[in-house]
Every structure is written in structure tokens, then in C-alpha cells.
Amino acid sequence: MTEDRCLFEETFGCQSKKDQISKAGPTRIATIINFSKEYQDGIHIDLSERLNLDPNLVIHCHRSCVSTYTSKHHLQRHKKRSADESPPHAFEEETKIGRKSFPF
Ligand SMILES: [Zn+2]
Numbered sequence: 001m002t003e004d005r006c007l008f009e010e011t012f013g014c015q016s017k018k019d020q021i022s023k024a025g026p027t028r029i030a031t032i033i034n035f036s037k038e039y040q041d042g043i044h045i046d047l048s049e050r051l052n053l054d055p056n057l058v059i060h061c062h063r064s065c066v067s068t069y070t071s072k073h074h075l076q077r078h079k080k081r082s083a084d085e086s087p088p089h090a091f092e093e094e095t096k097i098g099r100k101s102f103p104f
Contacts, residue, residue, distance in 0.1 A: 004021045004060050005021070005060060006021060006060065006061045006062045006065055007024075007032075007043070007059050007060065007061040007065070008061055008062070008065040008066075008069055011041065011043070011065075011069070012065050012068070012069075014062055014065055017062055017064075017065075019062045019063065019064055020062075020063075021060045021061065021062060022060070022061065022062070022063045023058045023059070023060060024058065024059050024060075024061055024066060025056070025057075025058055026051065026055060026056060026057060028059075028066065029047060029051055029057060029059060030051075031070050032044070032047060032059075032066065032069065032070060033047050033048050033051070035069060035070050035075060038075055038078075038079070039075070039078060047059075
């Protein structure tokens with residue numbers, strides 16, 4: 001049963017998760033590889049190597065871990081955090097509709 005370990009165990013520290021481990025095929029893996037390149041976490045290096053050796057590669061992972069990992073929202077938050085130094089100010093325009101012209 002040692003095979004049934006989540007691919008994202010190190011990323012998410014999800015060892016204690018009680019969710020069932022599911023399997024992901026080559027299509028899923030390709031998506032994970034793409035996201036991993038964005039995260040620059042090195043997962044894609046190992047994965048693409050394994051996928052090269054076995055085009056029908058199947059990996060084990062929590063379903064919730066994959067969906068978090070391959071979520072655009074999650075990626076954006078990750079990018080925002082790592083690009084914190086570069087943009088000086090984000091242009092934020094506040095448009096308030098319910099503006100009061102007179103207090104009384
Ligand atoms: Zn997991």
C-alpha cells in the first residue's frame with residue numbers, strides 16, 4: 001500500500017488527509033506539468049521524465065490536491081506572492097455607486 005501516496009504530499013503536506021487517493025492519467029499529468037512549470041517547484045521535471053518513459057503513466061494523488069494545484073486562482077495567488085517586489089502600485093479604481101451627496 002506504500003504506492004498509494006499523494007504526489008503532492010511534499011507540496012501540501014497532506015499525508016494525514018483521509019480523502020481517498022485517486023489516479024490521474026496522462027492528460028491530467030500534462031496539466032499538472034504545465035502548472036508545475038508556472039509554480040517552478042520542480043515537480044514537472046520528474047513527471048515529464050516519467051511520462052516520457054511511459055506514455056500511459058498513471059500517478060496517485062488526492063483529488064482535492066490536484067484540483068487545488070491546477071486551479072488558476074491558486075496559481076494567481078502564488079504568482080502574486082512571488083512577484084511582490086516588482087510592481088510598485090496596482091491601479092485600483094474604486095467606483096462607488098451608492099454615493100451620498102448630502103448627509104441630511
Ligand atoms: Zn494530497
